[in-house]
Amino acid sequence: MNLQVEVPGRKGGLTLANPVMTASGTFSFGLDRHVFDVQKLGAVVTKTVTLHSRAGSAQTRTAETPAGMLNAIGLQNPGVDNIVRDLAPRWARWRIPVIVSVLGATIEEYGEVAARLEGVDGVSGIEVNISSPNARRGGMEFGQEPDTAAAVTDAVVRQTTLPIIIKLTPNVTDIVSVARAVVEAGADALCVINTLQAMAIDAPTRRPVLGSVFGGLSGPAIKPVALRMVYQVAGAVDVPIVGCGGITTGEDAVEFLLAGATALQVGTASFVNPRAPLDVIEGIQRYMAEQGIEDVRELVGAARLAP
Numbered sequence: 001m002n003l004q005v006e007v008p009g010r011k012g013g014l015t016l017a018n019p020v021m022t023a024s025g026t027f028s029f030g031l032d033r034h035v036f037d038v039q040k041l042g043a044v045v046t047k048t049v050t051l052h053s054r055a056g057s058a059q060t061r062t063a064e065t066p067a068g069m070l071n072a073i074g075l076q077n078p079g080v081d082n083i084v085r086d087l088a089p090r091w092a093r094w095r096i097p098v099i100v101s102v103l104g105a106t107i108e109e110y111g112e113v114a115a116r117l118e119g120v121d122g123v124s125g126i127e128v129n130i131s132s133p134n135a136r137r138g139g140m141e142f143g144q145e146p147d148t149a150a151a152v153t154d155a156v157v158r159q160t161t162l163p164i165i166i167k168l169t170p171n172v173t174d175i176v177s178v179a180r181a182v183v184e185a186g187a188d189a190l191c192v193i194n195t196l197q198a199m200a201i202d203a204p205t206r207r208p209v210l211g212s213v214f215g216g217l218s219g220p221a222i223k224p225v226a227l228r229m230v231y232q233v234a235g236a237v238d239v240p241i242v243g244c245g246g247i248t249t250g251e252d253a254v255e256f257l258l259a260g261a262t263a264l265q266v267g268t269a270s271f272v273n274p275r276a277p278l279d280v281i282e283g284i285q286r287y288m289a290e291q292g293i294e295d296v297r298e299l300v301g302a303a304r305l306a307p
């Protein structure tokens, strides 16, 4: 049974032993003690890193919702130089690729963070976060408008030879126009989607629950929205799509493949079941065995109707 998928790049792409990655911000930097062997994943995508370290948002940073959660972590991270010095040498010993998620406060800063990762042993790709609803500067504001999203992509493309995945926000009127613009600007792949902007209010205290008032909704609650967006984007561009949003089981993952995703990310599910990414891989294998599918790539887009 073949589970291997490829994400192309300008100077050699990424080969994933299976299509399952961790979603940024839900698996830290992959170096904590985990309940399964990290090397069984297709790839690890790190927490988003910025040029300088960030302390993150005020408490409260997370809240449970029916079938999901809200988060407003605020991109707490030690800054790109510390990552390169302290963590990349450890990733360099792995056999699976590590994709570093990046964010800038300005368009130029996105390029600057990407430049610091160029040629670093242990870093195999870059995921560009133009979709975080939790960045006071940078993030979602860059991903909501096609021209700005393309300008960020261009700034990163100029600074790196690594494969570039642009992570899109669902908080737009038309995700397809943003997808087309970033592909035109040189994106090698797209991650669809980041969290939906949302909030919670505590009735007894009559106050917003999250310290930063608004946060991002994730988990099973957003899966149908993510699936719809993957389907739409896959019909509009010819680069691989990394599906993300509410994937909890192998069956969920298969649905994203059928919608047109080539690879997948598991996020919130890991907070409920720390073994979730591995369970998703095993669930895909089970589905393939049951359906007599030899190659996972046969599933990609198989539910798509003729336009």
Ligand SMILES: Cc1cc2nc3c(=O)[nH]c(=O)nc-3n(C[C@H](O)[C@H](O)[C@H](O)COP(=O)(O)O)c2cc1C
Binding pocket: 023, 024, 025, 026, 047, 048, 069, 071, 073, 075, 101, 129, 132, 167, 193, 194, 195, 217, 218, 219, 220, 222, 244, 245, 246, 247, 265, 266, 267, 268, 269
């Ligand atoms: C606690 C938490 C932190 C997150 N941090 C990041 C982040 O740093 N960068 C990013 O691009 N996405 C971040 N996300 C979004 C996830 O990567 C993912 O896009 C989203 O949660 C939808 O997938 P899921 O429903 O499987 O969690 C975060 C999500 C959660 C729940």
